Amino acid sequence: NAGVTQTPKFRILKIGQSMTLQCTQDMNHNYMYWYRQDPGMGLKLIYYSVGAGITDKGEVPNGYNVSRSTTEDFPLRLELAAPSQTSVYFCASSSRQGGYNEQFFGPGTRLTVL
Amino acid sequence: GQQVMQIPQYQHVQEGEDFTTYCNSSTTLSNIQWYKQRPGGHPVFLIQLVKSGEVKKQKRLTFQFGEAKKNSSLHITATQTTDVGTYFCAARHNNNDMRFGAGTRLTVKP
Numbered sequence A: 001n002a003g004v005t006q007t008p009k010f011r012i013l014k015i016g017q018s019m020t021l022q023c024t025q026d027m028n029h030n031y032m033y034w035y036r037q038d039p040g041m042g043l044k045l046i047y048y049s050v051g052a053g054i055t056d057k058g059e060v061p062n063g064y065n066v067s068r069s070t071t072e073d074f075p076l077r078l079e080l081a082a083p084s085q086t087s088v089y090f091c092a093s094s095s096r097q098g099g100y101n102e103q104f105f106g107p108g109t110r111l112t113v114l
Numbered sequence B: 001g002q003q004v005m006q007i008p009q010y011q012h013v014q015e016g017e018d019f020t021t022y023c024n025s026s027t028t029l030s031n032i033q034w035y036k037q038r039p040g041g042h043p044v045f046l047i048q049l050v051k052s053g054e055v056k057k058q059k060r061l062t063f064q065f066g067e068a069k070k071n072s073s074l075h076i077t078a079t080q081t082t083d084v085g086t087y088f089c090a091a092r093h094n095n096n097d098m099r100f101g102a103g104t105r106l107t108v109k110p
Helices: none
Strands: A004-007 A010-013 A019-025 A031-037 A043-051 A054-057 A064-066 A076-078 A087-094 A109-113 B004-007 B010-014 B019-025 B029-037 B044-049 B055-058 B061-065 B071-076 B085-093 B098-100 B104-109
Touching: A004 A087, A019 A031, A019 A087, A019 A109, A043 A064, A043 B098, B004 B085, B010 B019, B019 B085, B019 B104, B029 B071, B044 B055, B044 B061, B071 B085
Parallel strands: A010 A109, B010 B104
Antiparallel strands: A004 A019, A019 A076, A031 A043, A031 A087, A043 A054, A064 A076, A087 A109, B004 B019, B019 B071, B029 B044, B029 B085, B055 B061, B061 B071, B085 B098, B085 B104
């Protein structure tokens, strides 16, 4: 199993540009999550999904959108990039809701908005 | 939202010294998880604590959950250079809200 994979690894955007961060898991997990991690800080939940077709907002959803058309994929969309969105983005998955079962994290996407 | 406080923010130790990080909540927790993130890496699950007063050990690591289920600690005995990284707690509150602490960054001097 590859686990949780994320692409791209790195990206530099200009203010106002859009992009999609890809996340795929091959563990048949129902639950998937997107976090951002600012330098020296913990993880903040952006969006999560409890299954295909179902998504919900986390702690910091503004400026982002998600979709979950399949169990495997959970892309994160930035529509109008802003410098405040410079961060490392982690996707994670779990077989049950995150607090009841371990979350498996992808390697992360380092995004810089200039 | 419900926050979880983690202290200290940084800890620098000499190899062989012990290390402890603490996670505190103002409200009762359903459970708490601990993760380790190596520099430049992603968080990796270490353990989950569920019961009041629970203590679990993994080799040199000891995890405790407080009697009131409002705090937890991770203690490393005789640190090694391989212990370097940031240790996060992830606290699940009774309303299903799960929050990560800010982490404790551990550096170990050989």
